[in-house]
Amino acid sequence: MTKLVLKLDVHDNKAKQKAMKAVSCIPGIESITMDMKDKKLTVVGDVDPVCVVSKLRKSFHAEILSVGPAKEPEKKNDPPKKSEDNKKLEEDIMKAQELLIKHCYNYPYMRYPIYSVEENPNACVIS
Secondary structure, X not given: OEEEEEEEOOOOHHHHHHHHHHHHOOOOEEEEEEEOOOOEEEEEEOOOHHHHHHHHOOOXXXXXXXXXXXXXXXXXXXXXXXXXXXXXXXXXXXXXXXXXXXXXXXXXXXXXOOOOOOOOOOOOOOO
16 A cells, blocks of 8 residues: 655646546546645545646646555554453354365265156146
């Protein structure tokens, strides 16, 4: 995930919308923000900076100010506390999965019942 900061020559909201629309069609973009005061466009996502700048240079004067990794939110490694009910439920699920696996792997193919017309006189026969 990269963070790309661009300086654009944008004067009003109509041009801002046009720039954001041009960039938003590129696949891999997570977020787009525009600071009208500093005339900076910030793009975050898995995207090629050259592709973004080439899209914008069709309509605006654009310069790359910085390209770097985006800060990812810190992940907390606090495991959830499990009560005895949850542990018992997980054990039951594991037992059921083991039985299912044993049952499925004992039969390498599915067995379908085959009925003949003689066995079922009410069956429909197409000839």
